[in-house]
Ligand SMILES: NC(=O)C1=CN([C@@H]2O[C@H](COP(=O)(O)OP(=O)(O)OC[C@H]3O[C@@H](n4cnc5c(N)ncnc54)[C@H](O)[C@@H]3O)[C@@H](O)[C@H]2O)C=CC1
């Protein structure tokens with residue numbers, strides 16, 4: 001039974017695909033209410049309240065996936081999750097419209113002073129002259145961050161007759177032209193905008209983006225809106241600009257610390273606030289919960305996920321095409337690691353033929369995961385394989401060749417170790433399966449499966465018989481045997497597939513045969 005912990009409030013309608021699955025148990029409780037059971041959960045679904053820290057991940061050794069029902073993953077230690085091999089996914093567009101609409105609601109409220117007027121009338125006052133606002137029509141709106149939400153805000157602004165200026169260093173010219181917005185530098189935006197709204201993630205670059213220096217570059221009487229992440233507008237820096245009336249008003253849905261407590265900004269009459277409500281609509285909550293539930297379900301069924309933060313994203317089509325190579329690469333990694341049995345510095349991979357045209361990132365990660373698995377005590381999978389390889393000083397590279405050299409497709413690898421270099425080539429043949437066609441410099445043809453025994457020897461009459469007799473005497477059945485040699489009378493190999501693994505004593509016996517140089521057990 002798969003166990004999923006849903007630790008923040010989430011729409012039941014959205015969670016329906018998980019709740020309906022009889023193989024899944026969904027527990028809707030806060031983390032601190034299930035302290036004793038944390039080690040049992042396979043998946044964790046959160047909004048922004050649960051902090052997915054390294055400490056929490058350590059208490060959840062069975063965890064495979066964290067699903068964030070929303071966009072921002074700043075409540076999740078994604079680096080730690082990656083190290084622990086835990087996939088992190090989000091629901092990137094389920095709450096876009098709601099947040100864009102909330103931004104607009106904040107904008108209209110800000111310039112028409114609706115919250116202040118509301119409080120006044122509720123206090124039994126009728127003071128119409130105190131609440132004169134300004135129109136949005138004809139005003140210049142500066143949008144910082146032109147992704148999903150920023151671009152939806154722009155559409156609405158244009159419908160209101162506003163001039164829209166956009167600053168986003170990652171926005172391509174083609175996309176800006178298609179949407180028809182004025183793309184400018186940050187300084188140009190600050191100088192022109194009557195209203196500035198931020199829609200970036202909170203990163204090293206965006207933290208304090210609207211701080212003392214940039215606030216000083218804004219127009220006198222500017223309005224500011226933050227419905228993205230607390231800290232993009234520097235809260236402390238705002239105070240003098242509000243005191244000297246350079247900033248006419250501020251609308252905040254998000255804060256550096258949430259809840260903000262007794263924050264000095266809350267005492268300004270022209271600062272209007274909501275408690276992180278951008279995504280709080282019925283529709284958005286159903287959307288994000290549905291998106292994340294469907295993705296988690298797909299992941300648990302071994303299907304590709306499309307909104308992962310720490311895995312390459314694959315479409316179903318691409319996933320289907322690479323699946324065979326993904327498995328072949330995993331087996332090749334396992335074989336290479338066991339054969340080498342020593343520290344390695346580099347793994348060079350060459351994809352040839354039809355596989356060279358595919359999305360190989362995932363295949364390479366699979367190969368690395370296979371390679372590292374016998375060497376790493378903790379979980380290693382395609383999420384953390386590249387990171388673990390790096391941490392262990394193992395460089396890896398990919399090369400591509402259109403020519404498959406006798407094979408429709410092939411994956412070749414060269415592993416550079418401290419004392420030796422190892423090469424191997426594998427191919428996947430439809431209706432036949434995975435085959436290793438070169439091993440350690442020898443042409444051969446075997447299926448990388450089960451209990452394998454690699455023997456390197458001198459090419460002499462009677463060698464096969466000697467090995468066969470010893471195995472037979474010890475009741476070890478040989479399922480298949482492939483042989484290869486470099487030249488008659490030179491170095492040769494046998495690759496045997498056995499019905500059971502060999503014990504150490506039998507390996508020693510085989511090694512003691514004259515003219516046998518190497519005996520290696522390989523388990524795939
Ligand atoms: N208040 C709320 O309840 C909600 C808040 N959010 C937040 O809104 C923000 C935007 O979300 P989306 O539009 O979905 O994200 P997105 O990823 O679609 O867009 C972000 C944009 O910011 C741009 N950007 C990144 N660094 C930048 C920089 N240094 N300067 C200018 N632009 C930069 C990116 O190029 C991208 O176009 C995020 O912080 C998200 O967490 C999202 C949903 C709900």
Ligand SMILES: O=C(O)CCC(=O)C(=O)O
Nearest residue numbers: 047048070071072279280
């Ligand atoms: O879960 C929520 O309501 C917060 C949404 C949010 O901030 C996000 O999706 O980034």
